[in-house]
Amino acid sequence: MTPFASALLAWFDDHGRKDLPWQHPRDAYRVWLSEVMLQQTQVVTVIPYFQRFVTALPTLRDLAAADEDTVLALWSGLGYYRRARFLQRAAQICVEQHGGELPRDFDALAALPGIGRSTAGAILAQAHGLRFPILDGNVKRVLTRHLGIHGHPGQSAVEKVLWQHADALTPAERAADYTQAIMDLGATLCVRTRPQCDACPLATDCVAKRDNLTAQLPSAKPSKAVPTRGTVMLILRDTQGRVLLERRGPQGVWSGLWSLPEASDHDGAWRSAQSFASIDDAQALPSFVHVFSHYRLQVEPLLFDEATAHPRIADNPSLRWCAADERAALGLPAPVRNLLQDL
Secondary structure, three states: OOHHHHHHHHHHHHHOOOOOHHHOOOOHHHHHHHHHHOOOOOHHHHHHHHHHHHHHOOOHHHHHHOOHHHHHHHHOOOOOOHHHHHHHHHHHHHHHHOOOOOOOOHHHHHOOOOOOHHHHHHHHHHHHOOOOOOOOHHHHHHHHHHHOOOOOOOOHHHHHHHHHHHHHHOOOOOHHHHHHHHHHHHHHOOOOOOOOHHHOOOHHHOHHHHOOOOOOOOOOOOOOOOOEEEEEEEEEEEOOOOEEEEEOOOOOOOOOOEEOOEEOOHHHHHHHHHHHEEOOOOEEOOOEEEEOOOOEEEEEEEEEEEEEEOHHHHHOOOEEEEOHHHHOOOOOOHHHHHHHHHO
């Protein structure tokens, strides 16, 4: 075992996180679910979503058999909804091809939708104690600082070097604890800003600490202007308090989720609203911005109250009038759910 791994494991024994909900029990399904939820999301945010998800769908077979709306509703608020669809499709493949279990073979596991090299390694290491390296965002930050590796970690050449080091440093002993330890170090001490180097077990030979580079490493992603797009969201509410929802198509953001009808401008919003219902007036609600990874969405909500639905809505499976208590069972984008809750 390398001095790096020994120091990290000694720190983990005293300071590591050992009471996370997916660690008890630490089976492959729970580890997998937590790993996917933790992509782009912090532990403190994930915990209640994880607990709600495994309460509703406690096994891989339950996930495979669930209605997609149920899965998306449980995921609502975590964002990046393709992750939820990949989860369910991977579960279905496991039922069809792997006896209802996640495979222990690395290649078969990594071939499942939404499971890449790092996620497959984390599942095998944490659920089965097998020696496989991982390279999530926290691990990249720890390694780039400790080894003094420059260049954005998302670039293929830099990532290749990081994988080589991750593999060399991962011990055969205590693979599950080591995997959790290096993630914990990045999440609690070797954080993005103001890392707690004085408490770090790896500080004595950390290049970034020695050369005062913790603010520069990892190297930032090359900047790129983020465009802003605009949309008008139609809130048609009938006399019973139900709101008209529309299932989005298979392409683009929020694909397949239930959301509010949209238009590019107010004139288009009025035309669309009149095609759905008889309306008399509209109220402009406060606008807001929702940030995606590749653009900002400026949303202007327009409320059409006491609308009278046209009969054809009942014949369209992509449109439905939905009461407040029914929305909880649907996959709605978080900003749309919040907007409706604020009404």
